[in-house]
Each structure stands twice: as C-alpha cells, then as structure tokens.
Amino acid sequence: RKRILSGMQPTGTGALHLGNLEGALRTWVRLQDEYDMFCFVADWHALTTRYHEPEQIRKACLQVAADYIAAGIDPKKTTIFLQSQVKQHAELHLLLSMITPLGWLERVPSFKEKRELMQEKGEGDESISYGLLGYPVLMTADILLYRAHAVPVGKDQAAHLEICREIARRFNRLYGEVFPEPQALIGEETGVVPGLDGRKMSKSYDNCIYIADDADTVARKIMNAFTTPTKIRKTDPGVPEQCAVCQLRKLYDPEGYRVSWEEDRAGRRGCVQNKRELIDILNAYLEPMRARRQELLADPGALERILADGAERARDFAEQTMRLVRAALHFS
C-alpha cells in the first residue's frame, strides 16, 4: 500500500479553520481507507515563529488532534501523532540540512512573507531564526521519514513540496535511492479558501471561521464579513470575486450560489439575505463536528493515549527509514 502523510501546525489555540478543513483535512479523510496514512501535529514547526509560547503550543496540540478526529480521521486506520514525540524527525532534519542549498531556502515565498509579517508587527531581525529559514527542511524530513508517496495539502504549501522533491532527488543522487519522490495532492477545486475579509483564510490575518466556533460566533462573524463594497442597495450589482460571503457560499452550496447570483443580477438579492443563508449552511455543516470535538476534549486522557499509540507506530516506521539513511551515509 502507498503511504500518505500530512500535518498541521498547532498555532494560536490550535483550533482548525475552514481553510485547513477544506484545503487538506477533507482529502485526508477521503484517502484514509485506501492508503496507509500518517497525520501528525507539527509542534516543532510552531516553534519557528512562536518560540516564546511552548506551553500554549502543547495545549494547542490536543485541539488539533481533536479536530482531526472530529472531521473524520479514524485513529484505528490512521496513525495520528505529535511530531515532537518522534525524535527521528530531528535526526533526519539535521542530515538533510547538510545537503540543502541556502539559496533554495532564501527564495521560499513563505519565508519572505513571514519575515515581512514579523517586521510589520515590529519584531526585529532577532526574531527571525535559523529554524524559521529551515522550516521547509524540517517539513521535508517529516515527509521523507515515512517515505511518503503523496502529501495532501492546500495550495499555499506547493512551494514547500517542490523543495521537498528537490531535496529527495539530491539525497538519492548523492547516497543512493532511499526516498520516493512525494507527489503533492493539492485540492484544485477548493483552491484557497477565502477568509472573512476576502484574503486567504489564515490565523495570521485573524479572518477565520473555526470548527470550534459556536453557532452565535459563526453568525456574528458572517454578519461582519466583507461583501461587494459597491453594492449598497439591494438593486446594486454584486461582484462575486470581491465578496467573501459569496465565495464561501460557492464552496459549500454551489447550486444555491448560482441561484443567488441570478437573483442578484435581477436586482432582487441583498447582502443580508446572502449572509443569513450562509450562516444556516455553515452551522448545519459544522454542528456535528463541534459536538464530536467537545466530547473528545472532555476526555484528554483518551486523546493522549491515541497520540501515544500513534507515536509508537510512527517511531517504528521512522526508525526503519533511519536505518536506511544511516547506512547510506556510513553511520551504521
């Protein structure tokens, strides 16, 4: 059986948002019956920007794991674990860092973006660490450690996957074939899920709807979301590309979206109606997941056991890979 791996960072409270869910997690759930799946929580990655809040990261890990399961990941079929509980990630990261040209890392768009974001927030150059630059190398280690054939991620991770493939090729060329070249499985239909302000949904923009949000929070957020700025009256025409509410509607209810645009063009539809309908759609969709995550978080001991069990399975596989890697590098 082919192997699939993917992960998410436990940033902020750790709650996952609709971008994480539609961009990646849905695909994981779909693939878990057909493939050997590894899904992990990238807690070391979270330290690349949040090194000052390790306690919060640890708490957030349980939230991420709960959301994985609430969305449909089955711990019996899929190995769920925390990156930090499988030390082989660190060993492989170190070895891969020796064969990764600095220029590749400096060109990664997400590095440039994070640097700009941190500078905007007034954090000086000293908050931009060596670890942040090496982010894609650690991610490569995550993937190659399980000799994964495919990696389901959102579009924003494409550049990271490209580096991963280049590092794998380089390793194989230098030391012999150890790693398959992992394919990126990018959900093209979903693309980038827009946030409440129309930009990409992202914790760093504070424009997210979370799986954990209760019905009132969803309602409040949607009522305040961006719509077409030039549509003041009901009869003014909307511009679907500019309207976050419409983009979300399109994702969750394509038929309703089509009808609502016909009405819009005929001057019979206002933004408030669009918002009310979207609130109902989202709440109906999220309610079962909300309930499930609450149940899971009510028993943190059981969640910790799932993670411990997953880490053990992951370590077994990771250690097999490391034996091959150490042999290839004459360390065995």
Ligand code: TYM
């Ligand atoms: P992270 O935690 O930023 O995001 C987790 C997943 O959610 C997807 N995603 C989105 N998809 C569509 N629209 C959006 N608005 C949106 N926002 C987030 C991301 O593409 C991602 O698939 N570097 C990774 C974590 C990681 C990883 C790995 C992933 C570490 N090691 C190894 C795969 C394999 C990250 O920061 O994802």
